[in-house]
Amino acid sequence: MADAPEHLALDEDEQALLAGLRAGAEGAFETLVRTTSARLLAVARRIVGSEEDARDVLQEAYTSAFKALPRFEGQAKLSTWLHRIVVNTALMRLRTRKRKPEEPIEPLLPAFKDDGHQTQAAAEWADGADVALERAETRSFVRAQIDRLPDTYRTVLLLRDIEELSTSEVAAMLSTTENAVKIRLHRARQALRALLDERFGRPPAESREVAR
């Protein structure tokens, strides 16, 4: 990429915006919120689920960010910095609230015999899972399956695969090791794969007539 490395510089617009924020200019704060809040609200929604909680998270995150502005050194883009604050605030919200009982993840993971072979091979998927993903209804189904994952795994999947944070960033946010993040991500993907069988799996020949 031809862009300057993120840590080296904010672009001119961001530097001007940052100067305005530091000077306490009302317009600068309004610009910041109006240009970043839509994406950040979506991030909060994905992590905490409910709209009400997501809005609370967004407000709390911006309040934290405003207070932390004097310590923002411009080593990342403002939007990246805000994104991390929202993710952290959302994770804190998850920790403090009661969640519905979670399904255990183990039944969704592959099992093996003593000789190292799978107990039962994964079901074949019908051709064109990628084509199916072009349908909004399929994408909605996939999101619902992600929501079924236990929080421990769902959050790592969201942070790594969707929010595209690095393994080390996620480990720091969750106060765990990079290896633990990798293990959770792998299990989360494996469990999601199993949950997608329901939609993508090719029905056994004898039951095709009753399959959707």
Added chain:
Amino acid sequence: MNCRECFEFILRYLDGELPPDEQSSFELHMSRCPPCRRYLSQYKVTVDAGKAACAETNTVPGDVPEELIRAILESRKA
């Protein structure tokens, strides 16, 4: 490398983190084991499916309620 070991290595394989000898063993097993090959393919589709499914939940400017924006801006003055 057997099926169980291959399954454990999938994430590191896809991230390009396997040492060359383990990568070769992984690929050799995959070339000989259709169920593992199918699983690897489905694993990749799963990752892509998650990304595709969540991408559309990114909202666009205008989706944030005006009262929330006002509340955020007001919170600075509190």
